[in-house]
Amino acid sequence: MYPSRNHITLSSLFYALSHPTRIMLLLQLIENDEVPYNFLRYTGSKPNLSHHLKILKxxxxxxxxxxxxxxxxxxxxxxxxxxxxxxxxxxxxxKDNIH
Structure with missing residues (x-):
């Protein structure tokens, strides 16, 4: 379900960080470590949020x-x-340079 330490690659992290929405979600987690799903600041649809969270996971x-x-x-x-x-x-x- 979650990749082990040996399967986390820099290229996969760069892919995850290639989308501004995922960076925005990651910033929320950097600031809080743990965020309830329904407290994430996101203005898009729930399916899109789920997609971005799936990629981060x-x-x-x-x-x-x-x-x-x-x-x-x-x-x-x-x-x-x-x-x-x-x-x-x-x-x-x-974080101020995210487009």
Missing amino acids: QTGLTYTRKEGVKRYIILRRNLIDDQFPGLLQIILNN
């Missing part, structure tokens, strides 16, 4: 925790920081 950036009927999107910060040091900080430092 498939590339290893996030995982989903279920608690009853609620879903929480969680940044895999430790894994990303260990494998790609500084990547999340670069994204955070450049």
Whole structure:
């Protein structure tokens, strides 16, 4: 379901980060680590949100925790920081340059 540490590649992360919506979602997670699905700031449709979250999950950036009927999107910060040091900080430092 989630890629292991050995299957997270820089090219897959670049693919996930190639869309401004996914970067915007990732920024929310960088700032909060865990965000309830229904609290994500997103103005598009639910199917589009699900699509973007699926890509973030498939590339290893996030995982989903279920608690009853609620879903929480969680940044895999430790894994990303260990494998790609500084990547999340670069994204955070450049948040004003997202188009």
